[in-house]
Amino acid sequence: MFDLRDLPHRDALGKLRQRYPNLDVTFLQLLRTGQDALASMERHLAGHGLSLRRFSVLILLARNPDGLSPSRLAAATGVTCATMTGVLDTLERDGCVRREHGSEDRRAVTVLPAHKGMALLDAVLPGHYDRVATAMEALTEAERDTLIGLLAKVAQGLARLA
Numbered sequence: 001m002f003d004l005r006d007l008p009h010r011d012a013l014g015k016l017r018q019r020y021p022n023l024d025v026t027f028l029q030l031l032r033t034g035q036d037a038l039a040s041m042e043r044h045l046a047g048h049g050l051s052l053r054r055f056s057v058l059i060l061l062a063r064n065p066d067g068l069s070p071s072r073l074a075a076a077t078g079v080t081c082a083t084m085t086g087v088l089d090t091l092e093r094d095g096c097v098r099r100e101h102g103s104e105d106r107r108a109v110t111v112l113p114a115h116k117g118m119a120l121l122d123a124v125l126p127g128h129y130d131r132v133a134t135a136m137e138a139l140t141e142a143e144r145d146t147l148i149g150l151l152a153k154v155a156q157g158l159a160r161l162a
Helices: 010-019 025-046 052-063 070-077 081-093 115-136 141-161
Strands: 097-101 109-113
Touching: 025 052, 025 115, 052 070, 052 081, 052 097, 052 109, 052 115, 070 081, 070 109, 081 097, 109 115
Parallel strands: none
Antiparallel strands: 097 109
């Protein structure tokens, strides 16, 4: 979690750049903005009894109504299979998903969206999209396109770090 709220001012940056020439406050601002966006989403989702991880699983299942394997859900959300098992246990307990075992191989599991899970998404998404629209309303369509392109370039740079 990135918690730096007080980013350096111009004078401090000048001094820091003398010592660390590669300093780029743009990345710090990106981290802070991303953290603020996630915190806002988490607050909204918590009001509906959801975590960001459980919400992500429901979104993936809404896009894949024929179901996904737990390992595919884990990979798509960036967590371990063990963590996904816990997420799915909670969602299944709450009636939001169901697990089906393969008829020929009982070890094969497909996670399917349950009606209650899709109804929960229907309740959450309008407010979620309203909040996103409010966060983005200061940007023109052209600025949004530019931002998407710029973020793609940052993602390429991050990929080179892996």
